[in-house]
Amino acid sequence: MTTSPAPQEGQPILFTGGIVVTLDDAHTVLRDADVLVIDGKIAAVGHAIEAPENAFVIDASGGIVMPGMIDTHRHMWQTAMRAYGADWTLSQYFVWYYLQHGAKFRPQDIWAGNTLSALDAIESGITTTVDWSHGLQSVEHGEAAHDALVTSPGRYVLGFGNIFAGPWEWAADPAYKRLVSAARDDSRLFGTQLAFDVTGDPAFPERTAFEVARELGIPVTTHAGVWGATNDDGIKLMYDNGFMDEKTVYVHAATLENDSYQRIAATGGSVSLSTESEQSAGQGYPPSHALREHGIPVSLSVDTSVWFSSDLFTAMRTTLGADRSWEHTKAHETGATITHSHLRAEHVLDWATRGGAKALGRDDVVGSVEVGKLADLVLVKNDASPAMFPILNAYGHLAMQTTRGDVHTVLVGGEVKKFEGQLVGVDLARARAAIDDTVDHLQETMGVDVWAGEMNPEIPATKVLDNPYMYTEYRSATTHDAFETEAPASIRE
Template identity: 65%
Template sequence: MTDQLAAGRPVVLRGGTVLPMDEQRSVLPDTDVLVVGDRIAEIGPGLAAPDGALEIDATGGIVMPGMIDTHRHMWQTAMRGYGADWTLTQYFVWYYLEHGKKFRPEDIYAGNLLSAIESIDAGVTTTVDWSHGLQTAQHADAAVDALEAVPGRFVLAYGNIQAGPWEWSASPEFRDFVERRMKRTDMLGFQMAFDVTGDPEFPEKAAFEVARELDVPVTTHAGVWGATNDDGIRLMHEHGFMTPRNIYVHAATLGDDSYQRIAATGGAVSVATESEQSCGQGYPPTWALRNHDIRVSISMDTSVWMSGDLFSAMRSTLGADRSREHLEAHAIGETVTNCHLRADQVVEWATRGGADALGMGDLVGTLEHGKKADVVLIKNDRSPAMFPLINPYGHVAMQAQRSDVHTVIVDGVVVKHEHELVGIDLPAARRTVEATVEYLQRELGEEAWRQGMHPEVPETKMLDNPYQYTEFRSSDTHRSRDAAETAG
């Protein structure tokens, strides 16, 4: 198969239902997509293919742009499912306070490698590696090594939860890493990833200044209950660091004023609905983002909890938005007669919306002549859930799953075909990940490893601050503890 799918060979997907993700959210039945080199050469019915082109039968399937995940902690993927029952507090305790420090560069590599493979397998052709486990430059090198070992499109969002962003961003090691590894090609982009606690001294200002100097976008967890709030947004705005390139992750517990600031400065929000529903960052905010006309993209956060595909993310996003709409209507004795969030909108958020948020809209996110050829074919002749194909957008958002991803093309190269990854040594990746799991089990010990999956009460009881590099405490999120201590 590898010889047949050799890079550089033209590819034509024949007779599929094409969702180009244009502004009209068109549906093009019985349409071909021709890929020549790394570009989409033509879209239309009955296309003439160049000699030697690989022809893929897309009849009965859906051809769409590759999906884009704007926020994934890829380094944690070797811990897949470990924290399925965690709250956000338990996540903070395990990774930020206790055991995240134990991850070696090779463990960052293992998680990133598995996550990168998982992305392309699920039709996610561009993934942001929200890499906040980079304790040293060696950890960062390992992260990039893994991303470069997989034929997907990635963005490294550099972060370090064990040090203040004003510290690591000013270090010579960080500057050297940026110079050596971050050339910002089409296949590997770069962001800086750090959070703003709301400390009125605004120590994060120094990191924003570094980002501005390096011309690097900033991605930040904003509106996360117990960690970041409206004060952080206000400080960013007052100091002139809110720009259209910013991505605000979650944005689930912000007030109207913060949403207005994001809208006014043109920023985008990365919604990770499965995570927000399960972990406690706040109610998934798409209802508020729609009201303020804020740009939206979709992400899955981390496989330590959730699945690594965007089908489930789209489905849960629709469900959360509609659930809130119904509950608000019922509370005042009314009913919802038309859902305001529709399937075609969440498919757009998972493709075009992600490209727009990352500033890559001129390259990917839609299927059109001259764009980079990041293309996904959803087709599964063995599945009774893949027919009849009546509402293609609804089918993608509500019916399809990762096992239905038939073919994935990234930058014109077929990386998955007939449900099989191409040129990926999955057994080697398994061995790499198993070595990390075995190491962590040894480091923690059998009892701590077992208890870590279901911790009844975190050892710290209640977090004063998940960011251990600062003494700042917010009265908004710690009033209950302060009151208890005073009463005691």
Template identity: 35%
Template sequence: MSPSAPPTRTLLHGGVVITADPATDVLPRGDVLIEGDRIAAVAARVEPPPGTEVVDVSGRIVMPGFVDTHRHTWQSVVRGYAANWTLGQYLAGIHSGLSRHFRPEDTYVANLLGAVEALDSGITTLLDWSHNLYTPEHGDAAVQALRDAGLRAVFAHGGGAHEWGAVPSDVPHTGDVRRIRSEHFSSDGGLVTMAIALRGPQFTTPEVNAHDYALATDLDLPITVHVGDGEWGRSGPVRGLHRDGLLRDRTTYVHCCTLADDELRMIADSGGSASVAPDVEMAMGHGWPATGRLLRAGVRPSLSIDVCSLNGGDMFATMRTAIGVQRALDNEHHVREGSSPDRLDLTCRDVVEFATIDGARACGLGDRTGSLTAGKQADVIVLAPSPATAPLNNPLGAVVYAAHPGLVDTVYVAGRCRKRSGRLLDIDLDDLVRRAVRSRDHLVSAYPDAGSGSEWFPGTVRPDDRQ
């Protein structure tokens, strides 16, 4: 799949421009000039240089591409299976069940499908929390799929499912991460970069946790780690990291639901970031999403799709869940006391920033993407007009409360057009879906408990249904 080559210059002219940059904010009518892979100018009026392709986006929203800071993309081909599962059932059904039957080709197809799904819905940057890498070939396949999809991605190497087989685990993070770093990511400047996804103190012995953090330091990789999910999160994982001198600014803490307030302040004091996955946290009993508590502690959260074997993979739904849940929590004491708030603490602007610039910063890419700022790479999406959003009285509110993936008309990644007029470019979707079905058929056939007659898999299809 070869991405479409960008024209020398493209001017997106006359749109409603949400920049996620406080210097320019929201332009009711503005222009965005793209030169090569960069944003050259953002202003109310930009005079196009000779030879510029001018695209009329009047009445359309132009904004930064979304950033998903935590997704287990390899689960895309088993989507829907976890829709009615508890967290315990998910760990058993996926990590102890279906995961062990993934071949490298299944990992490739799943990562490609999930990355294409993200791109199609306006997510231009995806952190792939890849923790089903049984063999070196699985790791190679996962990386190649991200590159073939053509989006910006962070490949977060999470080892194999056998490392999650017991809690706490005494199995160190696989040494193949060194080969991946050397062979695929000798430079940190590509469209696909690397991080390390660690199990952390909740899920490992202290000795293994110390080994894994030392490995991340040795490889000079940013860390993404689960903390504060359910009862495991009440064990003081961030306090443990603080005690052992392992808090650092290049770490993203995923979930944070059941962390104590002092642990959230430790994250803030260390310069760390957070990733909130409100749909999965609500569905699987991780605890209340920590959005408001993180803000009060001084941490701007980012947003995560997380377990795509459970929920859909678009940022619009995630933003709505995040703001709806937090506003309910903020209003709860007023409901209880019979009073009314003077104002809403969490705004639509906040949530759009969580999904864009705050996500880019969490991925260590805030200087490259996340806002429409001159000099940054041109990761831009254009939303088509719709009865659901017209008239555009409040563009930020329209994005959070009314927009949906079907409105994503155009997508640029590093200046290359990946989607135009509602159609993905350079991707054979029919072939990709056929390959995904074949992988699904193999996995379900190899795992006998995955039949539609199983208590855990109600309403799901068997391979011979050929969907």
């Protein structure tokens, strides 16, 4: 229960006496410092700032003030099935969502998933989220996704996608283009993208979707380097046809060769790492080591809470663990010992905040605690937790010790969305009712037995090694070749 009133709308807010992790260019960390918010922006950062008349003062002592986190890839529509696929492989996910159940989502189910996911993000200190919304199989589904985002607390980039049709079909459809154009022009959104994948088909049918994105002046985000689905052929096609640039966000990028990483680096693109997903699902080993080697900008993302944790504290932690595990394992293979960790807590915190801002081209307004930027701020403070003291290394504490339960206050544009550990002005009952309706609909549509069984769905034999996307007949030889040359004979037979 909130024990004191939250600040009023438009009221100046002053955080006092906290550790301020700015994530500015110098990565300045200030102790016993203050942050002043006026008219939705950061007005001052420093020591002993005088509170304006009528300011609401928040005691940040014993806590950390940091930028709001930015998630650059989340399938928000799937949140109604939180943890349903906890034991899935990537192939099972493809069977369940791409080939079976995802098509049964109604527009109101998209709305319910987006609404719940938005609250989930804000509650954990994520102030900006990219809705990688690849379940928008009709204009009505798109309208529902749009409505959920603009009526939810937080900032959202709507990435339009449709896994049930070819991107050259839905992207060029006049009604769909009008939908995307309307979202692009809606100031309540933080941006728009087209979200689709490139199969590697040498005919390059995805060209039309790239051309639509260019016509509308919006970026493309794509799942790249996903084992058995997208590979180096897709990157080469994008590069050869002039569709790679600094606004392109490549998700996962886990099974690419150096040539592809070099193309991404040369064209200025960035990669959204979903480390917990890559570790568990099978896209490939989380490639932070390769991205670091090639100087490719990085942001972090959740992917989907059908499987994984839905907060970026976990994403930071798993990214550090995966990178360090890779380094140690490779060193041990040659008899060497790693004596210095190349990836630091400071780096992953940057990726979770400013890295996301840069990926979205919005580093000028969000991503760091600097005067003039929008007041998207998070206070991590939990006086009731023994895990919150002592704070000796602020970066390490945020990356290794903190959980979403330690998020005390969240501001978005200076407006309080969470205070003293509780969401503010949120109708959880409405969200719960919408989610319950979606779950009931899906269970009734599939049947209770199928619903229960599909937590571990059967895999069609013809789909195990093939590209699983429904919208193309193209099949890549990549996994087949590897299977024939590398798999033990007992398995191949």
